[in-house]
Structures are given as structure tokens and as C-alpha cells.
Amino acid sequence: AQSVTQLDSQVPVFEEAPVELRCNYSSSVSVYLFWYVQYPNQGLQLLLKYLSGSTLVESINGFEAEFNKSQTSFHLRKPSVHISDTAEYFCAVSLSGGSYIPTFGRGTSLIVHP
Amino acid sequence: DAGVTQSPTHLIKTRGQQVTLRCSPKSGHDTVSWYQQALGQGPQFIFQYYEEEERQRGNFPDRFSGHQFPNYSSELNVNALLLGDSALYLCASSLYDGTGVYGYTFGSGTRLTVV
Numbered sequence: 001a002q003s004v005t006q007l008d009s010q011v012p013v014f015e016e017a018p019v020e021l022r023c024n025y026s027s028s029v030s031v032y033l034f035w036y037v038q039y040p041n042q043g044l045q046l047l048l049k050y051l052s053g054s055t056l057v058e059s060i061n062g063f064e065a066e067f068n069k070s071q072t073s074f075h076l077r078k079p080s081v082h083i084s085d086t087a088e089y090f091c092a093v094s095l096s097g098g099s100y101i102p103t104f105g106r107g108t109s110l111i112v113h114p
Numbered sequence: 115d116a117g118v119t120q121s122p123t124h125l126i127k128t129r130g131q132q133v134t135l136r137c138s139p140k141s142g143h144d145t146v147s148w149y150q151q152a153l154g155q156g157p158q159f160i161f162q163y164y165e166e167e168e169r170q171r172g173n174f175p176d177r178f179s180g181h182q183f184p185n186y187s188s189e190l191n192v193n194a195l196l197l198g199d200s201a202l203y204l205c206a207s208s209l210y211d212g213t214g215v216y217g218y219t220f221g222s223g224t225r226l227t228v229v
Contacts, residue, residue, distance in 0.1 A: 006156075042222050043220035101162060103159070104149075105156050
């Protein structure tokens with residue numbers, strides 16, 4: 001079975017600073033990878049996903065993540081964060097064949113300070 | 115285009131009681147999955163419904179059961195509630211294309227508190 005480890009439970013950062021949220025996965029077969037964002041009292045929203053092809057994927061609001069198969073990682077980065085990026089971020093993995101049911105990590109709380 | 119709708123938004127129940135949570139999927143989606151998100155944790159997969167049948171199930175006891183209706187909406191039932199069942203219950207809908215499901219859309223969840 002696949003699993004996800006988010007190495008940081010909380011990441012504080014100042015506005016306009018760069019940030020990296022770390023995610024490592026474990027699987028013996030090919031996987032799809034996702035990042036979801038959850039704002040307070042809301043459900044999860046898909047931020048970006050890796051299915052195949054280019055290992056660098058981008059979201060419309062400036063986030064990017066790179067699939068690194070050798071290091072089994074899918075870290076999320078943003079070069080300059082805004083106060084509005086404060087939220088909980090979840091990394092998820094699903095098998096590339098089958099039911100595609102994602103397994104989520106425990107989440108990383110990104111806290112952007114002014 | 116309405117997204118995933120869950121009801122109620124909040125619920126308080128007593129230990130031992132039973133609860134039913136409801137989910138209407140996004141228009142065009144035919145598959146519904148349920149997740150439990152305990153405070154400070156990531157969502158845990160409960161089960162998935164397609165064509166009114168349970169397709170897959172996570173590591174949850176039989177006290178958790180579900181149903182999918184012909185219009186693709188779904189219910190999650192939990193019997194004999196325990197304090198540990200207190201959590202945010204998320205419904206996610208998606209479309210099955212014959213090989214797998216894609217494009218999970220999550221609802222805002224139902225916050226269940228068991229006292």
C-alpha cells in the first residue's frame with residue numbers, strides 16, 4: 001500500500017519570502033501525486049497534480065511542485081508567499097492503476113506573517 | 115455549476131446514537147467517496163460508491179455504512195457513535211471513465227461532534 005509523509009507539521013514564514021513544503025511518498029508501483037489546500041472551515045481544493053510527463057507541475061496561483069522519483073518526493077514550492085496563502089496543505093498519492101483513491105498525508109500548516 | 119453539497123454542516127450527537135450524513139455530487143460526477151478527517155490529521159478514506167454499490171472500503175468498522183442513490187447522491191451512516199468518531203466528514207465526487215476515477219471535488223464537510 002502507498003503512504004505519504006509530510007515532514008513538517010507547521011511552517012511559519014514572512015510575507016513575500018519563499019517557502020517549501022516537503023512531501024515524501026512510499027509505493028512499490030507507479031503513482032499519481034497531488035497537493036490539496038484547505039482553508040479554515042472548508043473542504044479540500046486541488047492545487048496541482050502530477051500524472052505523467054513533465055516532472056515540474058504548476059498551479060495558477062504561483063505554486064509549483066517537482067516529482068522526484070529517485071528521492072520519492074513531491075515538494076511544494078512558492079517563490080513569494082502572500083498572507084492569503086495561510087492554510088493547511090495536504091500531499092496525497094494514489095496508484096496509477098486501479099481505483100485512484102488518494103491517500104493523504106497529515107498536512108502542513110502554512111502560516112504567513114506580515 | 116454547483117459543486118459538492120453536504121448536509122448538515124454541523125451536528126452534535128450523544129454516544130451510542132446513530133447519524134446520517136448526506137452528499138450531493140458535482141453535476142456530471144457519478145462516483146462518491148467519503149473521508150473522515152480528525153482534528154489535526156489528514157483525511158482517511160472510508161469508502162467509495164459507484165453504480166449504487168460500495169466499490170472500495172478503507173480500514174473502518176462495520177458501524178460505518180453507506181448508500182448511493184440512482185441520482186448519484188450518497189449517505190454515510192454511523193451507528194453506535196463513539197467519542198472518537200468526532201471529526202470532519204468529507205464527501206468527494208468524481209467521474210469514473212471505465213479505467214479509474216479522476217478529478218476529485220470535495221465538499222466543505224460535516225463537522226460531527228459526539229458528546
